[in-house]
Amino acid sequence: METTFDVNHLFPETITVLDQNLIAGGKSLGRSDPQPQIAAVIDELGRASAKAQYLTAPITSASKLQTNKHHLYLLKDGESNGGRGLAVGFLKVGYKKLFLLDQQGAHVETEPLCVLDFFVKENLQRHGYGLELFSFMLQHKKVEPVMMAYDRPSPKFLSFLEKHYCLKNSVPQVNNFVVFDGFFAKKSAAQLRKVPPKKPDGEIKPYSLTEREAVREEQRALPWPLCRHAAPPLSPPLSVSSPCSPSRGRQRPDPALAPAPAPGANRGPNPHPPLINSLNCRAKRTSVTRSALSLSLSLLSNCPV
Structure with missing residues (x-):
């Protein structure tokens, strides 16, 4: 780009590598602070690149760099x-952590070197400047074009990659980055990490039988105050017709087979509480036992020797 100051003094080399320090050389430039002029050149190139790509705002500027x-x-x-x-053009690259889709559609987490912005002045295109700039970057970074990711490449840039580096079969992605066949094949296992797919939201299911058995075994292994055994099954209730029956394991009688109550029997609830009924049953059994003993003694006394 045409400027009022000397570009050759700002950038001694044909291709200058700039980082976040915006330093192109040493004190041999003959200027005390060349950063404002360097920033002006970068900003002007960034605006021209955004205009050529029909962007609303530049993606390359000195402040962003x-x-x-x-x-x-x-x-x-x-x-x-x-x-x-004259500043002809620029190429901006950087490492980005990306989640990409491989040929099988699996998500892969990787951090490749990405081409973030690439611009050559329009009236100087097709003069070999772009190829010279891109080849210098590949040698400086020691990387192959197929191992890189490209952020929103323009149709001209895609034609450039196909013509000079035979990159034409891209792997579809859901973001703005483009990668080509061979990107996943040549990456090592350390550079690629499979991202486990997210489990679909479903209904919450109860524990399986195996998990419940494991919980029971853990409870059995706990000391006495902490262990919780299953409660024993409840005994069947006593029959209403025989509240004094001592046997709890006897089967409850069928109401259909039970004898009909006497005509004058009370059909209402039992007026006596359960405790009084229990005491009456014990008293009756005690009296029956005493009567049997008395009868046995009288029979023994009447028997001849």
Whole structure:
């Protein structure tokens, strides 16, 4: 881009690598603080890139570069602009943690090197500047194009990748990033991590039989105050017709087979409480026992020796 200051002094090399410090060289530049001029060049290139991509706001600026760990490769033409140099274009890359879909549709967590913005001045395109800039970045980062992810590549950029690097078969993604065949095949297991699929929300089911048996075994192993045994089954209630029956295991009689009550019998509730009925039953049994003993003694006394 044409500027009023000397680009060749700001960027000594044909391709300059800039990071968050916005330092292109040393004190040999002849300027005490070159960062404002460097920031102006980056901002101007960022606005031109956003306009070419029909974006509402630039995605590349000096302030954004200072707040992120990205690298910006700036290409100049040192002979243009009356010998003061001309900024031709730039390429911004950085590492991003992404959740991508492989060929089988499984989610994969990875952190590849991504192309975040790529721009060459429109009247200088198809002159080899883009290929020179992209090849320099690959050598500097020591990475293959198939191992990278591309953020919202334009149709021109996709044609560029297909023409120079034979990248044409992309793996569909749900985000704005594009990866190509071979990205997942060449990644090592340490770089790729499968993300377990989220379980669908379903109804809450009770414990299985195995889990309940395990809980019971744990309860049996606890000491006495903490263990909780299952309560014994309740005994069947006593028959209404025989409240004094001592046997609790006797089967409850069928109401259909029970004898009909006497005509004058009281059909209402028992007027005596259960405790009084129990005491009356004990008294009757005691009197019957005493009568039997007396009868036995009298019979013995009457028998001849």
